[in-house]
Amino acid sequence: MLLSSVALIGLFLGVQALPRQAPLPSTPSKAACHRSDALKRLTFDQDGKFKLAVFSDLHYGERDGLDWVQWGEDQDVNSTRVMDNVLNSESPDFVVFNGDLVTGENLFLSNGTSYLPRALSSTISHSTPFASIYGNHDRSTNISHSALYAAEKSLCSARGLSYTLRNPSSADDEDGQFNYVLEVFSHRKKEQQAPELLLWMFDSRSGIFDDASMYWDWVDPKAAEWINSTSSSILRRYPSLGKTLPPSLIFVHIPPSVALPLQASEVSNNASYPGINDDDPLDPQGQHHPELQRPDQVWWEAVKGTIAREGGEGLIASVSGHDHGNDWCARSSSVETTICFARHSGYGGYGSRPRGSRIFEISQLGAKGRSARSSGRSLEVESWIRLEDGAVANLTGIY
Ligand SMILES: *[C@@H]1O[C@H](CO)[C@@H](O)[C@H](O)[C@H]1NC(C)=O
Ligand SMILES: *[C@@H]1O[C@H](CO)[C@@H](O)[C@H](O)[C@H]1NC(C)=O
Ligand SMILES: *[C@@H]1O[C@H](CO)[C@@H](O)[C@H](O)[C@H]1NC(C)=O
Ligand SMILES: *[C@@H]1O[C@H](CO)[C@@H](O)[C@H](O)[C@H]1NC(C)=O
Ligand SMILES: *[C@@H]1O[C@H](CO)[C@@H](O)[C@H](O)[C@H]1NC(C)=O
Ligand SMILES: *[C@@H]1O[C@H](CO)[C@@H](O)[C@H](O)[C@H]1NC(C)=O
Numbered sequence: 001m002l003l004s005s006v007a008l009i010g011l012f013l014g015v016q017a018l019p020r021q022a023p024l025p026s027t028p029s030k031a032a033c034h035r036s037d038a039l040k041r042l043t044f045d046q047d048g049k050f051k052l053a054v055f056s057d058l059h060y061g062e063r064d065g066l067d068w069v070q071w072g073e074d075q076d077v078n079s080t081r082v083m084d085n086v087l088n089s090e091s092p093d094f095v096v097f098n099g100d101l102v103t104g105e106n107l108f109l110s111n112g113t114s115y116l117p118r119a120l121s122s123t124i125s126h127s128t129p130f131a132s133i134y135g136n137h138d139r140s141t142n143i144s145h146s147a148l149y150a151a152e153k154s155l156c157s158a159r160g161l162s163y164t165l166r167n168p169s170s171a172d173d174e175d176g177q178f179n180y181v182l183e184v185f186s187h188r189k190k191e192q193q194a195p196e197l198l199l200w201m202f203d204s205r206s207g208i209f210d211d212a213s214m215y216w217d218w219v220d221p222k223a224a225e226w227i228n229s230t231s232s233s234i235l236r237r238y239p240s241l242g243k244t245l246p247p248s249l250i251f252v253h254i255p256p257s258v259a260l261p262l263q264a265s266e267v268s269n270n271a272s273y274p275g276i277n278d279d280d281p282l283d284p285q286g287q288h289h290p291e292l293q294r295p296d297q298v299w300w301e302a303v304k305g306t307i308a309r310e311g312g313e314g315l316i317a318s319v320s321g322h323d324h325g326n327d328w329c330a331r332s333s334s335v336e337t338t339i340c341f342a343r344h345s346g347y348g349g350y351g352s353r354p355r356g357s358r359i360f361e362i363s364q365l366g367a368k369g370r371s372a373r374s375s376g377r378s379l380e381v382e383s384w385i386r387l388e389d390g391a392v393a394n395l396t397g398i399y
Contacts, residue, residue: 033156039163042094042129042184044196048367050184052199053090053386054251054358055083055123056098056321059137059348061115063106072106075347076118079355082345082388083122086357090386095123096199098321098342099135099253100349104143105208112143113151124157131163131199134178135253135322136206136217137349145175145203164201171203171220178203179223181230186364194238195246196378197362200227200307202299204254204285204322215288217254218295224302231306247316247379247399248307249360255320256303257284257294259339262332270330274394275341275385276353278325304337312336316381316399319358324351327358327385329398338398343385356387360398 044050058079062072087095101119104112123130132152134145152162165180179202183195206217235241263282267273285296308315317329317338329340343356363370363380370380381399384392 033159035156035159037159039160040129042163042182043187044184044362044364044367045093046187048187048364048370050094050197050362051090051092052094052096052249052360052362053086053092054096054098054319054321054342054360055086055345056342056358057100057135057324057344057349058097058119058346059100059103060119060346061107061112062103062348066106066108072348076115078347079345080118080122082347082355082357084126085388085390086345086386087122087126087128089390090357090359092128092359094199095128095130096201096251096319097123097130097132098251098319099133099204100137100321100346101132101134101148102143103137103348104140105137107140107142109142113147116148116151117155117157120152120155120158124155124161127161129161129163131165131180131182131201132178133201133251133253134175134203136204136215137208139175139205139207140209145178145205149178167226170223170226171205172222173205173216173220175207176203176205176216176220176223179219179226181234183234184362186367192238194241195234196364198234198246198248198307200248200250200303202250202252204252204296206254206288212288213290216295217288218257218285219252219299221295221298224298227299227302227306244309245307245314247377248314249316249362250303250307250318252285252318252320254285254322255282255339255341256300256318257286257296258300258332258335258337259320260284262330262335262339263326265334266332267328267330273328273330274396275328275330276326277328278351278353279323280326282323282326304335308337312338313377316360316362316379317383324349325353327394329383329396331398340383340398343387354387354389356385356393359384359386 170179184197324344384395
């Protein structure tokens with residue numbers, strides 16, 4: 001099927017099948033909050049390091065249907081403890097909430113968004129800057145990506161810490177608009193100098209509804225145009241980059257469809273990729289639509305062509321959650337990209353492995369006596385799993 005017709009079908013379905021949106025909560029008046037909205041530039045530290053922790057699949061607010069249960073409350077207390085422990089052990093420079101912050105199908109319209117401050121509270125109390133992407137459970141009859149975003153932005157304590165953005169030009173449906181890019185700069189560099197690292201965030205939409213055909217579980221094809229135009233504008237803004245974007249990490253809740261053949265061909269047969277692989281086969285983007293084949297392909301072609309580039313040098317890794325039973329990072333020789341799973345961080349949602357967080361430590365080569373490698377790369381990246389009990393597992397060089 002032609003790519004453009006996939007996009008058109010997506011648009012058509014968008015008009016036909018989009019479920020009713022949960023109304024947005026009212027935003028408290030700015031006057032009531034004395035914290036500044038201003039966000040600091042994200043930078044590497046003076047030793048040339050930038051450390052990022054991923055909190056994935058927290059699933060706050062679970063109940064037995066809509067009935068209150070003690071275990072629901074206990075899970076959330078536990079999830080907050082997991083994040084406190086990870087933040088205390090790692091002191092990351094940045095946190096990414098990697099989707100499924102809440103379990104939307106268990107939430108009430110009247111107060112569903114009140115679970116969001118609970119999910120963010122540990123990171124906020126550590127004064128750690130953060131950004132959110134949203135997952136399939138963050139959208140249901142009584143909750144939406146838009147409502148969670150509005151709740152995050154209306155939270156006084158998140159001002160100056162929340163880097164989450166919304167881009168109406170990047171998707172047709174309002175719950176798919178959380179596609180954005182954050183720039184990370186060198187510690188010492190001045191205002192006009194180019195970023196050293198890009199963090200791309202993508203919205204894989206979907207939702208929990210009775211009708212499976214409402215599951216558009218892939219990034220809107222329109223995000224491909226947005227990637228290309230945004231890349232061009234970054235290159236124009238920083239002429240010193242020439243034609244090459246800085247290396248990127250991308251975050252998307254539901255794994256791209258290329259993760260499935262990668263798992264089948266290499267991960268499941270190859271013990272040299274560290275990590276757990278309990279969810280085999282994994283559940284990739286586009287899996288739940290009855291008619292479309294690989295509808296995430298338009299988006300992924302733009303990721304490959306514009307962000308990863310030939311040889312994949314531009315993409316450090318694509319990081320997903322969604323499959324709580326997987327936490328591997330593996331590289332596909334055929335697709336020339338590294339696909340990583342985060343670690344299930346929340347006590348909510350399925351899965352009973354010890355909870356934790358995938359950590360990325362990105363180091364500038366050339367900083368503090370580290371020599372630039374012959375590859376001509378400017379960064380080196382290690383990743384590991386920090387477990388809630390303080391243990392570190394499966395440290396690997398991924399770039
Ligand atoms: C909360 O965490 C404790 C310690 O890990 C565990 O024993 C307990 O089962 C957890 N409670 C729930 C409801 O997950
Ligand atoms: C949505 O929330 C309302 C109350 O706020 C509740 O009556 C209703 O059952 C909820 N719907 C679903 C599908 O959970
Ligand atoms: C939301 O409302 C339900 C139903 O009234 C209640 O059981 C629950 O505790 C409320 N949740 C929060 C976070 O206020
Ligand atoms: C196993 O994975 C390693 C990378 O960790 C790769 O170099 C090797 O080619 C893979 N082997 C097979 C049989 O896929
Ligand atoms: C580390 O990887 C091994 C397999 O390579 C796996 O058995 C182990 O559970 C992993 N540890 C964590 C914390 O994911
Ligand atoms: C974006 O650019 C890449 C690389 O040039 C190209 O493969 C892709 O088709 C473009 N996508 C769109 C929607 O323009």
